[in-house]
Amino acid sequence: KTAVCLYEADQGSRETGSQFVGISRYLTMAVSKILHMGCAKSGFKAKYLANAISYITKDFKSENGLYVSGYNCLPETALNQMLNTKRRYNKMGGRQGYHIIISFEEAADTVDKDIAMEIIGKFVKEYLGKEFEAVYALHDDTDHIHGHIVFNSVRCVEQGLKYDYRNGDWDNIIQPLVNKICEEYHMATLDMDKVRENRKHKRDKTWDQS
16 A cells, blocks of 8 residues: 555544534634555655655646645655655665645635645644654645645654654644644634544444444
C-alpha cells in the first residue's frame, strides 16, 4: 500500500455536525485523518512520499496551484529538501512521511476556499512548528473541499528525530487542534465524546457478533 491510515473518525461520528446550533453556512465542521507512507521495498525508497507530494500539488485539483503552499520548504523543491534532511541525519529508511487530510463537511460550493486554506495553514504551523518540512494544498475537485498536508518523517532540527505517532494522538492532539482552530472561525466542532462513544459501541457490537 502507498499509504496506511493511522486514524480517522468513523461515519457515525462525522454525522454529529447536524447536532450543533448556529453552524456557519459557509464553513462547518472539519474532520481529520492521518496516514503514513512507508519505505518502498525496491527502487526509490521515498517513492510513496514523492507520489503523495505530486498528487496534492496537481494544478487541476488546486486551481492551477493557487491553493498550494510550503512550510519550512518550497513546494517546488519540497521532495529534494526532505530527502536532504533524511541524508543529513542518515535516516533514509523506515517511514518516509505522513499525510493528514482535513475535510470540510459542508458542500463545496458553500465553502470559502480562502478561509479553508487559512485554516489548513494554521494547523500546519501549530502542529508541526519549525520541526518539519511540509507541503499543503486545498482541493476543490470533489463534493467536499478538503486539505492535504504531507510532511517529512524526519525533523529538520533537533538531531533529526523522527516523527513518532502514538496511539491516542488523533484523539488527544490532532483532531482537538482542528477543533480549536474551527472554534476561532465560529465553526462547529467534532464531538470527541461522541467519537469515543461510537467507537465503544462499534467494539461492543463486534464482540456481540463474535
